[in-house]
Every structure is written in structure tokens, then in C-alpha cells.
Amino acid sequence: MKIERFETDVLCVGGGIAGLMGAIRAAEFGVSVVIAEKGNTLYSGSGRAGNDHFWAYIPEYHGADIDLFIRESMLGQLGYMLSGLPKNTVRTWVERSSEMVELWNKWGIPMKQNGKIDFSGHAFPGHMLTHVKYRGAIQKRILTEQALKRGVTIMDRVMVFDLLGDVEGVTGAVAIDTREDRFLVFRAKSVILGTGLVIRMYPNVIPNMMANNTRPFTLTGDGRAMAYRLGAELSNMEIIGNHAGVKNYARAGQGSWPGVCTGPDGKPTGKYLTKPDIRHGDIIMEVDKRIFQRHAQAGTGPVYMDCRGISEHDYEYLLTGLENEGNIGLIEHLKEEGIDLRKNALEFATYEIRCGGRIESNERAETTIPGLFAAGEESTYSISGAAVFGWIGGENAARFAHKRPALNKKRTETQIEEKKHFVATFLENKGVTDWFDANTALSHTLADYAGPVRSETMLEAGLKHLRRLKEKLYTMVAARDRWELTRCLEVANLYDLGEILFVAALERRESRGLHQRVDYPYTDPLLNGKILVIKNVKGNPVTEWKEIE
Numbered sequence: 001m002k003i004e005r006f007e008t009d010v011l012c013v014g015g016g017i018a019g020l021m022g023a024i025r026a027a028e029f030g031v032s033v034v035i036a037e038k039g040n041t042l043y044s045g046s047g048r049a050g051n052d053h054f055w056a057y058i059p060e061y062h063g064a065d066i067d068l069f070i071r072e073s074m075l076g077q078l079g080y081m082l083s084g085l086p087k088n089t090v091r092t093w094v095e096r097s098s099e100m101v102e103l104w105n106k107w108g109i110p111m112k113q114n115g116k117i118d119f120s121g122h123a124f125p126g127h128m129l130t131h132v133k134y135r136g137a138i139q140k141r142i143l144t145e146q147a148l149k150r151g152v153t154i155m156d157r158v159m160v161f162d163l164l165g166d167v168e169g170v171t172g173a174v175a176i177d178t179r180e181d182r183f184l185v186f187r188a189k190s191v192i193l194g195t196g197l198v199i200r201m202y203p204n205v206i207p208n209m210m211a212n213n214t215r216p217f218t219l220t221g222d223g224r225a226m227a228y229r230l231g232a233e234l235s236n237m238e239i240i241g242n243h244a245g246v247k248n249y250a251r252a253g254q255g256s257w258p259g260v261c262t263g264p265d266g267k268p269t270g271k272y273l274t275k276p277d278i279r280h281g282d283i284i285m286e287v288d289k290r291i292f293q294r295h296a297q298a299g300t301g302p303v304y305m306d307c308r309g310i311s312e313h314d315y316e317y318l319l320t321g322l323e324n325e326g327n328i329g330l331i332e333h334l335k336e337e338g339i340d341l342r343k344n345a346l347e348f349a350t351y352e353i354r355c356g357g358r359i360e361s362n363e364r365a366e367t368t369i370p371g372l373f374a375a376g377e378e379s380t381y382s383i384s385g386a387a388v389f390g391w392i393g394g395e396n397a398a399r400f401a402h403k404r405p406a407l408n409k410k411r412t413e414t415q416i417e418e419k420k421h422f423v424a425t426f427l428e429n430k431g432v433t434d435w436f437d438a439n440t441a442l443s444h445t446l447a448d449y450a451g452p453v454r455s456e457t458m459l460e461a462g463l464k465h466l467r468r469l470k471e472k473l474y475t476m477v478a479a480r481d482r483w484e485l486t487r488c489l490e491v492a493n494l495y496d497l498g499e500i501l502f503v504a505a506l507e508r509r510e511s512r513g514l515h516q517r518v519d520y521p522y523t524d525p526l527l528n529g530k531i532l533v534i535k536n537v538k539g540n541p542v543t544e545w546k547e548i549e
């Protein structure tokens with residue numbers, strides 16, 4: 001494999017929202033910046049086709065009481081994530097969110113309608129509206145332009161698969177070109193991980209269609225797997241969640257739906273909404289994902305999204321929202337099938353199990369490894385988290401790079417050789433199986449032994465299976481081309497994360513959210529205000545409970 005070497009002050013791994021924001025900000029500090037992006041920054045990641053809600057505290061609208069804004073936000077879907085973050089991180093996020101709204105609007109992302117900020121979605125009727133409604137369809141193009149304008153080097157089709165350095169400091173990363181025969185070595189004084197969420201760990205709603213997912217197929221938690229291998233702390237990796245939406249049509253965008261969740265008899269399933277409301281929507285499906293299963297089991301399912309009775313103005317508002325958040329395909333499909341949301345209720349359901357957890361990082365986006373920063377869904381959640389901590393990560397990664405002396409080149413050469421050898425394994429294996437089988441085996445193991453119903457015996461059995469499968473991964477799985485090689489490296493990350501999930505789920509001896517331990521069915525109050533940290537100590541995942549600061 002041809003080796004190519006690059007040097008930069010700041011390396012952004014992932015050119016999603018967080019990676020682009022980090023790169024733009026770091027470049028403003030006068031340092032050299034490279035983005036290594038697995039796809040293409042114009043079209044990649046969860047923000048690729050747009051978003052329409054941006055969580056932001058706008059003092060002129062919300063008033064001076066920032067704590068009230070946080071308390072109100074804790075009631076909705078952000079609540080669980082926020083409750084696991086250090087207080088300083090939450091406060092910093094909130095304080096800097098309006099700056100991002102202004103900046104994006106200045107750059108040309110329509111954050112305002114007719115010069116005014118509009119709020120809707122993700123809120124209980126009668127409560128504070130905490131999400132700016134915006135038109136994000138063009139956000140990736142605008143952020144890419146802003147990065148290029150500041151001299152950022154964007155390298156598309158480059159998958160970073162491991163970090164260089166050790167617990168004393170990151171020194172760069174290694175990557176493959178996803179199309180050409182190239183092995184890339186990046187030396188960097190600081191690295192920002194912005195690789196997004198973890199997909200493909202659990203089977204999909206339609207198991208033979210792995211890409212029919214709420215998030216892009218290529219998001220496999222690479223950042224957290226790499227951070228873990230280097231020795232960084234991760235937290236709450238056992239926590240899982242899921243998303244609701246149009247049945248079988250796995251798409252994010254829950255908060256855009258203004259209708260009422262009803263049973264087939266047209267009666268509301270929740271208590272918050274009785275007729276369509278574009279400001280609030282039916283928050284029952286955000287706060288109680290079990291309604292779908294419960295109604296099916298009680299013989300009163302399925303559950304529908306009922307927008308009938310919506311006004312023409314509100315119907316247009318709904319379509320604009322869906323268009324701006326990657327749901328154009330759905331709108332087209334409904335048209336083709338002659339389904340009119342003003343006349344027909346749509347069947348809704350929950351989608352695949354999604355991994356929670358994060359790379360432990362503080363309000364400066366610093367991880368526990370010097371020089372390594374994490375932003376976006378590797379560290380928080382939502383477009384707002386990606387924008388704010390990408391930006392903050394960029395500032396602090398640039399400052400770190402300014403202060404750091406030149407890197408010792410010899411130190412990492414052995415590591416580079418090991419990584420080259422690792423990649424070659426998949427190319428040289430005369431394998432009997434491929435990445436797809438390995439991925440399927442993993443996701444079924446997770447679903448069967450660490451699904452929503454968990455116990456010590458099942459988790460232990462599952463962990464044993466996973467470790468046995470993991471050994472086979474390196475001897476039996478072959479990549480026939482670069483595309484398959486990329487998938488193999490992703491699957492290797494998923495196996496590491498799967499193992500961590502099992503170990504952490506064993507340690508969390510209580511039930512919380514969708515982590516339901518039948519042997520510990522209650523929520524342990526002694527674990528309130530704590531996070532379960534996991535890190536790699538000499539190749540083994542070691543857990544520790546820590547107080548949230």
C-alpha cells in the first residue's frame with residue numbers, strides 16, 4: 001500500500017457539522033487545518049440533507065433566566081443527555097447557542113424567517129419553546145464554503161481508522177483512501193473527533209436493508225472507538241434509545257410532525273394534544289417511546305400520526321420542515337402513493353435501537369487525552385451541540401496547537417507499521433466471509449443479549465459470543481476492494497464498541513430508560529447524578545462510577 005504523509009496543526013476527523021465548525025474556527029486562529037472526511041463534506045453525515053430545529057437560548061426571547069431555559073429543556077428528549085453532562089458543559093452550550101444562530105444566519109443558512117426567529121417543536125403545550133425552527137437544507141454547502149474560504153484543506157473519501165500517540169497526548173491519525181490504494185498518515189498537534197453517532201450496532205427495522213436507517217449508514221462510532229483504544233474515557237455506553245416516525249421508513253425528524261398520536265379509533269394515545277399544533281406537536285412520542293409496543297400488546301394498536309384537520313398554512317409549514325430535514329424522499333413517496341396528510345393518518349412506529357454514550361469531554365471540548373478534542377454527537381447531541389462544541393473545540397484545538405512544540409517524528413513510526421499491518425489483514429485474508437456477515441452477526445448478538453431486556457446471565461453469554469466472533473473477524477473476514485475495506489474497518493470499530501457496551505451493561509445493576517435489567521428492575525437512586533465511565537487499561541475495558549461535576 002502506498003503511504004502518503006501529511007502534517008497539520010489541527011486535524012478534524014469527520015467533516016460533518018462539528019468537524020466543519022471546528023475547522024472553520026481553528027483556521028480563524030491562524031493555524032493549519034485539515035479535515036479528513038469519509039464521504040464528501042457537501043453531502044455527508046446526519047446533517048447532510050438538512051435539519052429544521054436548533055436548540056438555542058435566545059435571551060431576547062427567553063428572558064434572562066438561563067436556569068429556567070435549562071429546566072424546561074430537561075423535560076423533553078434532550079433531558080436524558082443533558083442530565084449526564086457536567087453542569088459547566090450544559091451552561092456553556094446554552095450560553096453560546098445564540099452566537100451560533102447569528103453566525104449561521106450571517107453565513108446564509110436561513111435561521112430566521114422574515115428577519116425574525118421562529119420557534120416550534122420539542123415542547124409541551126403551555127411550556128417554553130426551546131428550538132429555533134430553521135431551514136437547514138443548505139447547511140453543509142454553506143459550512144463547506146466557509147471552511148474553504150478560511151484556507152482549510154478538505155480531504156474527502158478518507159476514512160481515519162486509528163489515532164497515533166498515547167495517553168500522554170495524541171500525535172496524529174492514520175487513514176485509508178476509500179477509493180484509491182493509499183494509506184495516509186497525519187501528524188497533527190491536536191485532533192478534533194467529530195464522527196457522529198453509532199449506527200449498525202443493532203439490527204435495522206427492516207433487517208435486510210442495513211441502510212434504511214435514521215442516520216447515515218457510514219456512521220459507526222469510529223471516533224469513540226479510536227478514542228477508547230488510545231485510552232480516553234467514554235461514558236454511559238450501555239444506555240440505548242430509539243426514535244419514532246413513519247413505520248418502515250426510518251428517518252429522523254420526529255419534532256417536525258404537528259399531528260396527534262392516535263389509535264385506529266382516532267382517540268389520542270397521550271394526554272398532551274387533541275388536535276394538530278405546529279408549535280408543539282405531540283410530545284408523547286418523545287417522552288414515552290413505549291406507547292407503540294404497549295398499544296400493540298393491549299390490542300389497541302397501531303399508533304398513527306394524525307394531522308387531519310390541519311390548516312393550509314400549517315400544512316405548508318409541515319412540508320417546509322420536512323423538506324429542510326432530509327425528508328424530501330418521504331414527501332415524494334407519499335405523493336406517489338396518493339397519501340395526503342390532510343386526509344390520511346400515517347402509521348408510526350419506533351425504529352432500531354440506537355447507542356447512547358459519549359466520549360468524556362469538558363466544556364472546552366477537551367477529552368481526557370491531551371490534544372484530543374471531541375465534538376458533536378461523539379460528545380453531546382443535536383445540531384446545536386455539534387455547532388457549539390465544534391466551534392469551541394476549534395478554538396481550543398488551535399490554542400493547544402499554538403503552544404505545543406514540534407512533534408517527535410520517531411516516536412510514532414512503530415505504531416504506523418502496526419496499523420498498516422492491521423489494514424493489510426483484511427486485504428490479505430483469504431476470507432470465507434465478508435463485512436456484511438460480520439456486521440449482521442454482531443447486530444444480532446447485541447439484539448439478542450443486550451436488547452431492551454437485559455440480565456447478568458444473558459449479558460455474560462452475549463459478551464462471550466461477541467468475543468468469539470471478534471477473533472474470527474481478524475482471520476475470516478476479507479475485503480475484496482476499497483469499499484469493503486472501509487466497511488471492514490467500520491465493523492472492527494463496532495465490535496470494540498459492542499464489547500464495551502456489554503461490559504458497561506453488566507456493571508449498571510439497575511434499570512434506567514431503555515436499559516432494562518430484569519434482575520435489577522428498579523432505578524437505583526444512588527446512581528442518580530453519576531455516570532459510568534469506561535476506559536481501556538492494557539487492552540481491557542475497565543469501568544468506574546463517577547459523580548457528574
Ligand SMILES: Cc1cc2nc3c(=O)[nH]c(=O)nc-3n(C[C@H](O)[C@H](O)[C@H](O)COP(=O)(O)OP(=O)(O)OC[C@H]3O[C@@H](n4cnc5c(N)ncnc54)[C@H](O)[C@@H]3O)c2cc1C
Nearest residue numbers: 014016017018038044045046052053160196376377382383
Ligand atoms: C434526517 C435528520 C433530521 C435531523 N433533524 C434534526 C433537527 O432538526 N435538529 C437537531 O438538533 N438534530 C437533527 N438531526 C441530528 C443532527 O443532524 C445531528 O445531531 C448532527 O448532524 C450531528 O453532527 P455531527 O457533526 O456530530 O455528526 P455528523 O453531522 O453526522 O457528521 C459526522 C461526519 O463524520 C464523518 N465520519 C465518520 N466517521 C469517519 C471516519 N472514520 N473518518 C472520517 N470521517 C468520518 C461522516 O461521514 C460525517 O460527515 C437530524 C438528523 C437526521 C438524519
